[in-house]
Amino acid sequence: MQIKDLDFEPYLSRATIQQQLAKLAEDINRDYAGKDPIFIAVLNGAFIFMADLARHISIPSEITFVKVKSYEQLQSRGEHREFIGLEVSIQGRHVVVVEDIVDSGNTIQFLLQQLRQQNPESIAIATLLFKPEALKHTLDLNYVGFQIPNDFVVGYGLDYDGFGRNLSDIYKLKSEE
Ligand code: IMP
Ligand code: MG
Numbered sequence: 001m002q003i004k005d006l007d008f009e010p011y012l013s014r015a016t017i018q019q020q021l022a023k024l025a026e027d028i029n030r031d032y033a034g035k036d037p038i039f040i041a042v043l044n045g046a047f048i049f050m051a052d053l054a055r056h057i058s059i060p061s062e063i064t065f066v067k068v069k070s071y072e073q074l075q076s077r078g079e080h081r082e083f084i085g086l087e088v089s090i091q092g093r094h095v096v097v098v099e100d101i102v103d104s105g106n107t108i109q110f111l112l113q114q115l116r117q118q119n120p121e122s123i124a125i126a127t128l129l130f131k132p133e134a135l136k137h138t139l140d141l142n143y144v145g146f147q148i149p150n151d152f153v154v155g156y157g158l159d160y161d162g163f164g165r166n167l168s169d170i171y172k173l174k175s176e177e
Helices: 014-031 047-054 106-116
Strands: 008-014 040-045 061-074 077-085 094-102 122-128 145-146 170-173
Touching: 014 047, 014 122, 014 145, 040 047, 040 106, 047 061, 047 094, 047 106, 061 106, 077 106, 094 106
Parallel strands: 040 061, 040 094, 094 122, 122 145
Antiparallel strands: 008 170, 061 077
């Protein structure tokens, strides 16, 4: 399967993903019963995961979305991140951050720091995919769909250069032989 200049091969089927979502949701429904959690999904990548997960969540809960903007600063070295879009107060709330993938962990680490400043009662992380080999932080990932090797993947919300988010299955970059 071709996206722009790269060739991808099937990796996780829609059926496999849906099965795993049902399990994650079962755990969340149990762990958050009576806690009225708020799900904070990270755009753009987590939009499909959040939508499908939500349909398995049976407890009273809220869903909202944030975006993490990341850009190189001209003056100082390193990346600058900014997070936008959180319009509800999370003070005293049980928060579940919903991510498409944890790779280096930079994004989620940054988000956790920002969200903690607003004094939620608790924060947990639910991520569809996790690349343990790429992780650069000590993070507690509470709900993980799939641990995957350090391969580049697309589909089910994840993109290559903006494309491929619409695919129902997940594909990985074909290794060159
Ligand atoms: P991290 O900050 O390095 O953990 O990366 C987080 C973000 O990078 C994810 O939310 C994705 O948007 C993107 N990303 C990381 N790995 C992949 C991948 O294999 N395919 C598509 N996007 C990825
Ligand atoms: Mg993302």
